[in-house]
Amino acid sequence: MEKLINDFSFGLFFWQAIILLILIVLLVKFAWKPIMQSITDREEGIKDALLSAENARNEMQNLQADNQRILQEARLERDNMLKDAREMKEKMVADAKTEAQVQGQKMIEQAKAAIESEKNAAMAELKLQVSTLSLNIAEKLLKDELSNKEAQTKLVEKMLGEVKIN
Template sequence: MEKLINDFSFGLFFWQTLIFIGLIFLLKKFAWKPILDAVNERETGIKNALLSAENAKKEMQNLQADNQRILQEARLERDSMLKEAREIKEKMIADSKTEAQAQGLKMIEQAKAAIESEKNAAMAELKSQVSTFSIEIAEKLLKDELSNKEAQTKLVEKMLGDVKLN
């Protein structure tokens, strides 16, 4: 160190200082600025990439939430449609049963009416035949009774005895 102090020259110091300051100025102007710009640009790119990744993550969470919501709505709609279909099916079955019962009752009533009509017709026919037979029998009896004079007298007396005067 003593040798440095003894050999010290102001001219050399001045030129070295001047070259050093020029070198710093040139480095600042041509090297540091592009290096710092590249570092800043890289830092900005990394920040943007992180923000994009964060936004993509949020977007993915939103999409998953939307998918869950849509899926839930679809399930609810499906359940609603199935319930409605079951209700329609049950209503159709009940309506069919009611209609079948009504048709059955109508057919029974028609059958009863037909039976009653046939019964009345048969009764009328029977009465007609009975009255015809009765008249025929009465005619035959009257012919037999009226052909005999003594029997006629008995019949007239009997009828007069049956008739009561007021």
């Protein structure tokens, strides 16, 4: 260290200081500004990338919220459609039951009417047969009565024995 102090030259120090200042000025002018500019550009790029990432995250959250809302609406619509379909099915079944009951009642009424009609026809036929039989008996009685009183009584008894009421 003592050697450095003994060999110290003020002129050499002066020129070295000027060269150092010129070098610093040149570095500031030509190197420092581009380096700082690239650092600033990089910082701005990073800020822009972070901002874009934040915007993308917000947009993704909005899309997820929209998807959830749309999914919920679709579920509600599906539930409403199923409810409507069930109600329509129940109404159709109820209408079919009602129609079947109406048709069954009509068939019962028609059957009752047919039975009544058959009954009336049978009664009319029976009345016709009874009246024909009565007329035949009366005719035979009149013939026998006109001929003989004793024979008429026998004939009436005989005819009554032959007649069977069904």
